[in-house]
Amino acid sequence: MTQLGNVTPLFQDLAKVEHEHNLACQECSLYRLCLPLGLHNNDLIQLDKIIKRSQSYSRGQPLFSTQTPFNSIYVVRSGSFKTTVSAVDGREQVTGFYFPGEFVGLDAIYEQAYRSNAKALESSSVCELPFDILQELGTNMPQLQVQMMSRLSKELSGDKSLMFLLGKKTAEEKLATFLLSISRRFQDRGFSAREFQLSMSRGDIANHLGLAVETVSRLFSRFQDEGLIEIHNKSISIRDSEKLKALCG
């Protein structure tokens, strides 16, 4: 067994460091990645008041599904989540993975109903933002509205890139792109870009990239043989990020 897991803590470990994630926005280590960024101190205190904190979810537990009445959007506080859209025949598409500071449930705003399902990938926690109160708050807090729009737009442009990936990239390019995307997001959160734990299964990765599990498994093995990565179960170490970048297309 490799020791990678000890080198870079899982997101859930960060939560523990933060006194069981009870910190207000002002003291939260996610501040610069999160919604409150750019709010004036007064506004921040207002926003802080409406947030329901310390909601915890264990591995596999749903945050919401298309059956859940829509009341809130969520920001990941620790851990990670996946979202899926599914058809009546049971087919599912993993539409995204969400890490601390990222919003989940934004696609529900238009229909005022969740259009996807969200599940915790590991022990995780969220900040819950009751949408009607958030809306109300936005009425006399334009900076908050700007932030929200900005977030929605960011997810939109990420989705367009994903469309390119799904429609035009080869299996190899898809997996290389995925690895570097995860790596970058770890880095943005102050973790190592080189060594981390994948919280999602091979099945989730494959599904998200429009591939079969077997293909992902084979590619991981090949990337390892070629010295691009070292992988053992969920522990990944990026060995040659330049070559990996070159494979992204």
Add this chain to the structure above:
Amino acid sequence: MTQLGNVTPLFQDLAKVEHEHNLACQECSLYRLCLPLGLHNNDLIQLDKIIKRSQSYSRGQPLFSTQTPFNSIYVVRSGSFKTTVSAVDGREQVTGFYFPGEFVGLDAIYEQAYRSNAKALESSSVCELPFDILQELGTNMPQLQVQMMSRLSKELSGDKSLMFLLGKKTAEEKLATFLLSISRRFQDRGFSAREFQLSMSRGDIANHLGLAVETVSRLFSRFQDEGLIEIHNKSISIRDSEKLKALCG
């Protein structure tokens, strides 16, 4: 040559009916599909003032590209557009088709730079919304902000469906889904859901659905043989929308 083209006018013809598309929001036939929906009369007049109208584009002309400095978002007024994201190696993914009342350029807000390219598919016109002024206007017009967020969220949930399509659907399901999506959008705009003109090429359709042109062509022929549709060049007539719906998966 079939007469379908005379049964249902192209969107560009609608524009002519509207006195060369110089109408203000209040009189615009797109009102109920567009941004101003739900604004109070006073606010509407304000919004109306900042809109640059009557911008016309001919077939193939770019509305913006990733090279264009970001200043505005656009609403299609007549005609239609496609957006693409492209890689350095020249590969392109058609990320969407846009019809009257639909927003183009929303994914630019986050980076304050266009992340995709937009091109007119036929003679078309847009309403241009200078983004900084729109933002400013939103400051004391919460209803406008709500509308904008709603629009962003709508596009988001459309993109998730498209991810499912790209990642999980068969070629047949993809094309059936595409046809019904276009049909529904024509209907929403007061046109026939059964007979209409496709403004995009087979190549654009194929690209958008993650297929080869040849596959799209073969499927159109098969759908016609099976009595689901009648197609002649760009004129389409939906013959059995129920069976088509059953093919969507």
Add this chain to the structure above:
DNA sequence: TTGTTTTATTGATCCAGGTCAATGCATTAA
């Protein structure tokens, strides 16, 4: 601990849809 279930890996085979090639048909230009 031991059994049970889930997840991952690896090999062998297959097929949906891509690629290549030839031809037909529209649209545009002169």
Add this chain to the structure above:
DNA sequence: TTAATGCATTGACCTGGATCAATAAAACAA
């Protein structure tokens, strides 16, 4: 009208990645 160009259709063939099958190795439960 004719020529030129680009888009669409159809057929023949091929391949990247799916599917099927067999183990192996984790994760979990009792």
